[in-house]
Amino acid sequence: xxxxxxxxLFEKKDSVAEITLNRPQAYNAFTxxxxxxxxxxxxxxxxxxxxxxxxxxxxxKAFCSGxxxxxxxxxxxxxxxxxxxxxxxxxxxxxxPKPVIAAINGTAAGAGMGLALAxxxxxxxxxxxxxxxxxxxxxxxDSGFLYHLPRMVGYAKALEIAALGKPLTAEEARELGVxxxxxxxxxxxxxxxxFVLRIASLPTxxxxxxxxxxxxxxxxxxxxxxxxEAYAQRxxxxxxxxxxxxxxxxxxxKPNFIGK
Amino acid sequence: MNxxxxxxxxxxxxxxxxxxxxxxxxxxxxxxxxxxxxxxxFENNEDIRVIVIRGNELAFAAGADxxxxxxxxxxxxxxxxxxxxxDKISLIKKPILAAVNGFALGGGFELALHCDVILAAEDAxxxxxxxxxxxxxxxxxxxxxxxxxxxxxxxxxxxxxEQMTANEAxxxxxxxxxxxxxxxxxxxxxxxxxxxxxxxxxxxxxxEAVYAARDLPLQEGKxxxxxxxxxxxxxxxxxxxxxxxxxxxxxxxxxx
Numbered sequence: 001x002x003x004x005x006x007x008x009l010f011e012k013k014d015s016v017a018e019i020t021l022n023r024p025q026a027y028n029a030f031t032x033x034x035x036x037x038x039x040x041x042x043x044x045x046x047x048x049x050x051x052x053x054x055x056x057x058x059x060x061k062a063f064c065s066g067x068x069x070x071x072x073x074x075x076x077x078x079x080x081x082x083x084x085x086x087x088x089x090x091x092x093x094x095x096x097p098k099p100v101i102a103a104i105n106g107t108a109a110g111a112g113m114g115l116a117l118a119x120x121x122x123x124x125x126x127x128x129x130x131x132x133x134x135x136x137x138x139x140x141x142d143s144g145f146l147y148h149l150p151r152m153v154g155y156a157k158a159l160e161i162a163a164l165g166k167p168l169t170a171e172e173a174r175e176l177g178v179x180x181x182x183x184x185x186x187x188x189x190x191x192x193x194x195f196v197l198r199i200a201s202l203p204t205x206x207x208x209x210x211x212x213x214x215x216x217x218x219x220x221x222x223x224x225x226x227x228x229e230a231y232a233q234r235x236x237x238x239x240x241x242x243x244x245x246x247x248x249x250x251x252x253x254k255p256n257f258i259g260k
Numbered sequence: 261m262n263x264x265x266x267x268x269x270x271x272x273x274x275x276x277x278x279x280x281x282x283x284x285x286x287x288x289x290x291x292x293x294x295x296x297x298x299x300x301x302f303e304n305n306e307d308i309r310v311i312v313i314r315g316n317e318l319a320f321a322a323g324a325d326x327x328x329x330x331x332x333x334x335x336x337x338x339x340x341x342x343x344x345x346x347d348k349i350s351l352i353k354k355p356i357l358a359a360v361n362g363f364a365l366g367g368g369f370e371l372a373l374h375c376d377v378i379l380a381a382e383d384a385x386x387x388x389x390x391x392x393x394x395x396x397x398x399x400x401x402x403x404x405x406x407x408x409x410x411x412x413x414x415x416x417x418x419x420x421x422e423q424m425t426a427n428e429a430x431x432x433x434x435x436x437x438x439x440x441x442x443x444x445x446x447x448x449x450x451x452x453x454x455x456x457x458x459x460x461x462x463x464x465x466x467x468e469a470v471y472a473a474r475d476l477p478l479q480e481g482k483x484x485x486x487x488x489x490x491x492x493x494x495x496x497x498x499x500x501x502x503x504x505x506x507x508x509x510x511x512x513x514x515x516x
């Protein structure tokens with residue numbers, strides 16, 4: 001079931017695919033292999049019709065500590081490093097129509113924070129931190145960080161976080177709207193599970209349209225957006241879930257969505 | 261009987277659906293001949309006012325059959341003159357719309373570029389990978405793309421052979437609209453039905469004049485436009501159009 005992966009665990013349970021970054025001795029730091037395995041797992045989950053929702057989490061204490069610096073030296077071309085390793089993973093994450101939840105079980109630093117920000121939802125353990133570590137080693141936040149963060153918290157706050165690099169506590173992240181919910185140690189497993197099942201039971205076809213067009217809406221003019229809204233509603237209007245929703249409303253029962 | 265395409269019509273729109281799904285609609289010579297014959301048949305059918313070419317969900321058309329040409333000698337190609345068939349597409353005077361889902365690569369991209377209007381899915385991909393095979397586009401790709409996006413960008417794309425997203429193609433004026441991938445055919449048909457309501461004689465005279473603007477020196481193009489303008493006055497639709505305007509009612513065009 002783990003598809004020969006070595007740096008991640010990949011598990012499908014009912015309608016949920018879980019990707020666990022699994023290099024706990026290195027706080028789940030990214031290696032080239034891990035970037036590639038995450039991408040491959042995302043593609044697999046995307047193609048699997050039974051999967052309605054994808055979870056990314058870490059094993060051990062950390063979510064992900066960012067790039068494994070043992071792979072970086074003075075010969076590293078940082079541009080190609082991103083193009084070859086991170087961008088294919090990030091583009092796959094953006095393109096998957098399925099909801100992706102980052103279950104931030106422990107600290108997410110550097111590109112690990114970038115990965116969390118690139119997901120659709122974030123849940124965070126109360127003692128975890130989000131750390132933009134890049135400036136500490138004279139680099140700029142990458143892996144989509146500078147794209148996603150200002151869209152979530154506004155430019156001024158994002159600049160502050162990116163430049164000053166002060167770790168965000170789970171509570172601060174929640175107040176800023178970066179994470180949906182903060183869960184303490186005891187409620188973590190059940191709380192994540194509950195949220196994941198709630199997302200998986202949504203009409204995920206409609207969700208995919210929300211994701212597709214809300215992302216677009218940040219980058220286009222109003223008239224273009226309104227046309228896209230018409231596309232989105234036309235496609236949703238043709239979905240089986242919409243028919244089910246209408247029927248359930250008439251019958252005064254809870255709808256049973258199948259994501260089609 | 262067609263082997264590689266399906267053809268049907270719907271309310272004055274003639275539809276050609278490329279149908280070699282097991283090879284992502286890769287074009288072979290027989291298929292091109294079928295497309296051209298079908299276009300000519302629609303062109304000669306008075307009931308058809310607009311033509312749509314579409315693929316399937318995965319591909320408009322992903323390239324050409326490599327096997328068909330791999331061992332060809334230059335003289336074989338010269339004598340076969342395989343691309344002459346494509347020139348006939350440019351003789352069609354009715355509007356041709358392309359509905360592109362998925363890949364439009366190589367010959368598939370060239371087929372789309374032979375159409376007058378291109379609508380594409382958000383995740384459609386266009387490109388000329390020929391360079392990676394040690395050749396170059398042969399069915400008009402270098403010409404059409406350059407006329408659409410300009411010399412420098414065309415060189416960059418055709419040299420590298422990389423795939424262009426629909427949004428990039430839109431940005432450079434290579435395609436007309438980017439629409440939801442689920443709705444490419446629906447939106448193309450919507451545009452086709454809008455064109456069905458327009459006076460067909462005007463449409464064909466406009467088509468000829470616009471391509472003259474692309475291909476002829478300005479004064480020659482203006483001369484042609486003028487002649488076409490005068491020619492429009494031979495049509496009943498011109499009389500109806502102008503009368504309806506004066507009467508403040510919507511016109512009914514007959515295509516005469």
